[in-house]
Amino acid sequence: MVNHIFFLLSLTGFIICQTVSENWLIETSTDPVTEKESITLSKRSIGTQIFNYERKYGWLKIHSNGNKVDVYMNWGGLISVGKTYVKYKIDNYDFRGDSWTLTGEFDETIAPDPFLILLQMATSEKASLYTTPKGIPQVSYSFQLTGLKELLDEHPLFFKKYADWNARMKNNTAIDKPPGNYTDNIARYMQQEDIFRKLSRTIESHSQYTIRPIWFIDSLREKFNLQLPEDDILVYYNRWMKDIGILITRYDIRIQDRKSKTPKVVTYREMDSISLRGNDVLGYKLMINGEKLSTIIHANLTIKNALETFLDAMSALESKKALPG
Known part of the structure; x- marks a missing residue:
């Protein structure tokens, strides 16, 4: 596995390290005031969609500050306001749909159950997400998930709940x-x-x-x-x-x-x-x-x-x- 590492100093004072691994973009940052670290794993969609008359890529992102994990999807353009309904299919798991909260400039949606999605994606090779923006046809993006499980395993301090769950599954005395x-x-x-x-x-x-x-x-x-x-x-x-x-x-x-x-x-x-x-x-x-x-x-x-x-x-x-x- 070849990793490419870049160091950046943002205008806000955050120290950012960018790493590319299995086509995942890994960004780690440190708040200069609180010295709190965070990590974002990002993956670009396999193909593009026509969104507001332009070809756009979607971005699947997983962010953690060590205490809270969010899984969110950047659709490439305005979706709606408030909440929006997102459907997704991850490999052989059942097709699911939920109301996701909009964030950013109303172009990103945050999953209501990030831990459940992480568990599914960690054992899968492909995920597809769908939504219907206001006034335009359905938009969908697919993502290759290769390498995600290894990244989650490499960063247990950021993904503690995931690491703890894995440990329990390996410990016969931890469950009935x-x-x-x-x-x-x-x-x-x-x-x-x-x-x-x-x-x-x-x-x-x-x-x-x-x-x-x-x-x-x-x-x-x-x-x-x-x-x-x-x-x-x-x-x-x-x-x-x-x-x-x-x-x-x-x-x-x-x-x-x-x-x-x-x-x-x-x-x-x-x-x-x-x-x-x-x-x-x-x-x-x-x-x-x-x-x-x-x-x-x-x-x-x-x-x-x-x-x-x-x-x-x-x-x-x-x-x-x-x-x-």
Whole structure:
């Protein structure tokens, strides 16, 4: 692999290093005031598109300052204002579509789930992205992804969440079942996130439900004896402040009540039957395997159905995972 390195001193005082590797442009910069480093990986599209009567290349960019990672797409011209719908297909993964936030001069869109896209792209050779700018036909760009996984592996301090996830997938003691094929683990993670996102859309406007990231996570770790990374702690339902609550994680549901000092933990794989029985006035009894575990009083029929669907889907996914072969 041949790398070409360039050093630049920008007008703003940032020290910038540009490296070209496998046709990826790698830019690292240091803020002269905070001395904070950041990195941007950029890739030009395979071909051009006619955009506003001109031939334009698209640019796929991955930016990190060590704390926050963004994946964004420069389309080469004005897209819209506010948010815009972007569809993308990455190798053999399912076709997906999301609302991406516009930035820059309304010519760039930022992905809502950058980590999920990184996981897919790291094990793929090609990605295609599509959007329909206001007033003109659909625009699409394709990108070769060769070399991306190596670049992410070379910069673990910038892509810490990705590095930590990889480490967990290689550590049989870090999850409830030894990991199998890496690509299968990514597919399973994507399914879990899709199931979680469907629940989130229903409960996000209700204050009794706190959705990841949970700002008071430290107190929950002590209360629920949590060793999981923050990304795996999905939803907390708080009934009466700190007295009792229900915690939903990537692997299980945990119920804390006044009668016990330790939470009751039920893994999704253990769930054979799931139901919420009751009504909006008196609340819904959470029944798992025929046992009443708690009562959810801040709910309506829509939330009740969403919770049941979530638990059923996670249980089915874990049961499928546990099947031989």
